[in-house]
Amino acid sequence: MKYTSFLVFVFFLFGCSQPQIPQTAAFDGKSLDYSLQRIKSGDPAFTEAYQRLILDADQCLSDGPYTVTSKPKTPPSGDKHDYMSMGPYWWPNPDTPDGLPYIRKDGYRNPERDQYEDRGNLGKLGSAVETLGLAYYFTKDEKYAQHAAKLLHVWFLDEETLMNPHLNYGQSIPGITDGRAAGLIETVAFIGLLDGVRLLDGSKSWTVQDNDALKLWFADFFEWLQTSKIGTDERKASNNHGTWYDAQSIAMALYIGKNDVAAKIASEQSTARARSQIMPDGSQPHELTRADAWGYSTMNLRGFFTLATLAGHVGVDLWNLTNDDGKPYFKTALEFLIPTFEDSAQWKYSQVSNRFDRGTMFNLLQRASVVYGEPSYAALAQKYPSAERPGSRNILLWSLMKNE
Numbered sequence: 001m002k003y004t005s006f007l008v009f010v011f012f013l014f015g016c017s018q019p020q021i022p023q024t025a026a027f028d029g030k031s032l033d034y035s036l037q038r039i040k041s042g043d044p045a046f047t048e049a050y051q052r053l054i055l056d057a058d059q060c061l062s063d064g065p066y067t068v069t070s071k072p073k074t075p076p077s078g079d080k081h082d083y084m085s086m087g088p089y090w091w092p093n094p095d096t097p098d099g100l101p102y103i104r105k106d107g108y109r110n111p112e113r114d115q116y117e118d119r120g121n122l123g124k125l126g127s128a129v130e131t132l133g134l135a136y137y138f139t140k141d142e143k144y145a146q147h148a149a150k151l152l153h154v155w156f157l158d159e160e161t162l163m164n165p166h167l168n169y170g171q172s173i174p175g176i177t178d179g180r181a182a183g184l185i186e187t188v189a190f191i192g193l194l195d196g197v198r199l200l201d202g203s204k205s206w207t208v209q210d211n212d213a214l215k216l217w218f219a220d221f222f223e224w225l226q227t228s229k230i231g232t233d234e235r236k237a238s239n240n241h242g243t244w245y246d247a248q249s250i251a252m253a254l255y256i257g258k259n260d261v262a263a264k265i266a267s268e269q270s271t272a273r274a275r276s277q278i279m280p281d282g283s284q285p286h287e288l289t290r291a292d293a294w295g296y297s298t299m300n301l302r303g304f305f306t307l308a309t310l311a312g313h314v315g316v317d318l319w320n321l322t323n324d325d326g327k328p329y330f331k332t333a334l335e336f337l338i339p340t341f342e343d344s345a346q347w348k349y350s351q352v353s354n355r356f357d358r359g360t361m362f363n364l365l366q367r368a369s370v371v372y373g374e375p376s377y378a379a380l381a382q383k384y385p386s387a388e389r390p391g392s393r394n395i396l397l398w399s400l401m402k403n404e
Contacts, residue, residue: 027309057144066125073115082164082166088113090173091108100174157210165217181237238286250270274304275329278323281336293349298337305368331368342384362392
C-alpha cells in the first residue's frame with residue numbers, strides 16, 4: 001500500500017502540470033491548492049493526510065452503488081424511487097396496544113430507524129463521492145472519477161434506480177406523520193457530494209453532459225426545497241435545522257447557477273439566524289436545550305462555518321458578522337465551547353450519552369485558525385491527538401496558507 005502511495009506521489013511530482021485552483025463551494029479551494037503544493041514538496045504533515053485519503057478512496061472503490069430502490073420498505077406513495085426515513089428519537093408508545101402514536105425520547109435513538117435504508121445509503125453516497133472527488137483532484141487517477149460517476153448515475157440519473165427529487169417521506173413518525181420538515185437534515189450529505197462533483201472537473205468519466213443532467217436533478221430538488229410545505233417549514237426552523245437548510249440551499253443554488261438566490265439567502269436568512277441563535281456569550285440556547293447539548297452545539301456551529309464558506313462565494317461575509325459587543329458571532333460561539341473541548345467536566349448542560357466527541361471541534365478549530373488568523377486554535381487542536389485519527393484530511397481541506 002505504501003508503494004502504491006509512493007507511485008502516486010511520484011506521478012504528482014513529475015507528471016502533473018500546474019492545476020488551477022478548484023472551484024469548490026463548501027471546501028476552500030485555495031487550501032486544496034496549497035495542500036497539493038505541499039504534497040508535491042514532500043511535506044510529511046501533508047503526505048500523511050494524503051496517504052490516509054487515498055486509503056479511504058481505495059476503500060470506496062469497492063463500495064456501492066447505492067440506490068433508494070433497493071430498500072425493503074415501500075414509501076406511502078407506493079414508489080420506491082421516493083426517499084423515506086424515520087425520525088431517530090421516536091419510540092413505540094407503551095400505553096397503547098399497537099404502540100401508536102410513537103412518543104419522543106430526545107437523545108435516545110431508536111434502532112428501528114435503521115430498517116429505513118435510504119438515510120444510511122445517502123450518507124455513504126455523500127461521503128464516497130466527496131472522498132473520491134478529493135482523491136481524483138490530488139492524483140488525477142481516472143479510477144476515482146470513474147467510480148464516483150457510477151455512484152452518481154445510479155442514485156440520481158439512471159431511470160431504474162434514481163431518487164425522485166423531493167423528500168416528502170423523510171423522518172416519518174409512526175402513527176403521526178408520513179414525513180416532515182426535520183427529514184431535510186439528512187440531505188446535508190448533498191453539500192460535500194456537490195464539492196466532490198466539482199472536483200471531477202476534467203475527468204473523461206464525468207462528462208459535461210453528465211454534469212448538466214445532474215444540475216437538472218438538483219434544479220428540481222431546489223425548486224421543491226424552496227416551495228413545498230416541508231421545505232418552507234424547515235426554512236422557519238430556529239435551530240440547527242434552519243442553519244443546515246440555508247447551507248444546503250446555498251450549496252445547491254451555487255451549483256445550478258442561481259448565485260443571486262444564494263446571495264439573498266446568505267445576506268437575509270443566514271445573517272438573521274446567526275443573530276437569533278448565538279448569544280453574546282457565544283452560547284446557542286436552542287441547542288443547549290437538547291439532551292445531547294454538546295453534540296448539537298458543535299454540529300450547529302459546523303453548519304454556520306459551512307454557511308460562511310458558501311456565502312463568501314457571493315460576497316457575503318458571515319465570518320466577520322459581529323454582535324452588539326463587536327465580536328464575530330462564530331468566533332464567540334467557538335470560544336464558548338473551547339473549555340469543554342479541553343475538559344469535558346466544564347460542560348454544565350445535558351449530555352445523555354456522556355460522550356464528548358472532539359472530532360467536530362478539531363475541524364472547527366482548524367478552520368477558525370485559518371479564517372481568523374489565530375494559530376493558537378490549530379495549536380489547541382494539536383494538543384489533543386485523540387480528537388481525530390492520525391492523517392486527518394482536515395489539514396488538506398483547511399490548511400494554514402503561509403506566504404511561502
